[in-house]
Amino acid sequence: xxxxxxxxxxxxIHGQVVTVWAKETKCERIxxxxxxxxxxxxxxxxxxxVAPPGIIANVVDVExxxxxxxxxxxxxxxxxxxxxxPTDVLRMVEGGVPIxxxxxxxxxxxxxxxxxxxxxxxxxxxxxxFQKLHEKGIELEIRxxxxxxxxxIMSLL
Amino acid sequence: MAAIVIGTHGKLAEALLAxxxxxxxxxxxxxxxxxxxxxxxxxxxxxxxxxxxxxxxNNGVLFxxxxxxxxxxxxxxxxALSEENISIVAGANLPxxxxxxxxxKDIQAKAAxxxxxxxxxxxxxxxxxxxxxxxxxx
Numbered sequence: 001x002x003x004x005x006x007x008x009x010x011x012x013i014h015g016q017v018v019t020v021w022a023k024e025t026k027c028e029r030i031x032x033x034x035x036x037x038x039x040x041x042x043x044x045x046x047x048x049x050v051a052p053p054g055i056i057a058n059v060v061d062v063e064x065x066x067x068x069x070x071x072x073x074x075x076x077x078x079x080x081x082x083x084x085x086p087t088d089v090l091r092m093v094e095g096g097v098p099i100x101x102x103x104x105x106x107x108x109x110x111x112x113x114x115x116x117x118x119x120x121x122x123x124x125x126x127x128x129x130f131q132k133l134h135e136k137g138i139e140l141e142i143r144x145x146x147x148x149x150x151x152x153i154m155s156l157l
Numbered sequence: 158m159a160a161i162v163i164g165t166h167g168k169l170a171e172a173l174l175a176x177x178x179x180x181x182x183x184x185x186x187x188x189x190x191x192x193x194x195x196x197x198x199x200x201x202x203x204x205x206x207x208x209x210x211x212x213x214x215n216n217g218v219l220f221x222x223x224x225x226x227x228x229x230x231x232x233x234x235x236x237a238l239s240e241e242n243i244s245i246v247a248g249a250n251l252p253x254x255x256x257x258x259x260x261x262k263d264i265q266a267k268a269a270x271x272x273x274x275x276x277x278x279x280x281x282x283x284x285x286x287x288x289x290x291x292x293x294x295x
Contacts, residue, residue, distance in 0.1 A: 003274065014180075015252065015255070015280075016251075016252045016255035016256050016259070016276065016280070017180065017255065018182070019256070019276070020255070020256060020259040020260070025260070029295075031295065047269075053279065058294070058295045060295055064295065065295075068295040071295075074295075118182065119182065123227065132255050133250070144180070144182045145181045145182075145257060145258075145259035147158070147258075147260060147261055147262055148181075148182065148261060
């Protein structure tokens with residue numbers, strides 16, 4: 001599998017925003033990697049319905065995403081991976097998926113999280129996971145849309 | 158990036174820009190121009206020209222207007238007839254605005270116009286209550 005983009009955006013397939021990234025990266029599939037959403041039939045259906053035209057959307061748990069990555073059938077597939085949080089990204093990386101850069105688009109504010117930009121809020125676990133990803137030499141850049149300037153999240157944690 | 162001018166009847170232009178920025182963050186090289194009650198096409202042409210004077214026009218200008226044949230559209234047409242590299246679309250909506258403002262910085266007005274038209278049309282969708290499983294399994 002050819003990972004054209006790994007993005008954290010807890011809105012997941014978020015209308016036009018994903019459409020623009022999908023076009024720009026010329027991905028064939030959008031793979032949402034989240035255990036909870038993969039087990040929620042309604043959210044799963046809604047997500048697959050809003051995929052941009054011509055692009056296949058899959059909603060799978062992290063284990064299945066790792067298996068799909070390693071499946072020879074998808075060797076040349078251009079995939080855009082979507083996550084809701086950095087811990088799931090870390091699980092993928094620790095599971096052997098060679099993600100070299102992570103785009104952070106949106107992590108919404110919730111009680112107990114610290115807001116670091118107007119679109120990104122993190123809790124202690126997120127921070128720890130970003131730190132571990134950083135130590136592995138993975139680029140962690142905040143950008144909502146492709147035309148924005150990259151901001152290194154480590155400078156804000 | 159092509160300069161973008163949103164022109165509408167009333168405050169829609171400002172609100173559309175605010176909604177777009179809520180999703181995408183601050184956008185550059187863009188202006189919202191409103192036609193207020195009692196104003197006409199002449200006044201609007203002046204407002205458009207003022208807005209254009211604040212924008213970088215090197216990649217052309219795309220006017221996004223609300224109604225085909227309405228005053229904001231007509232005023233934009235007048236400017237297009239006397240100036241170079243101006244494109245105009247009517248039927249402004251949020252999908253259109255998100256699409257054109259999310260493009261790489263070197264996009265030209267003509268390319269932005271095509272994207273505006275296609276994304277504006279594709280942005281109109283209906284909720285399908287019947288649960289279809291169109292997902293191709295991984």
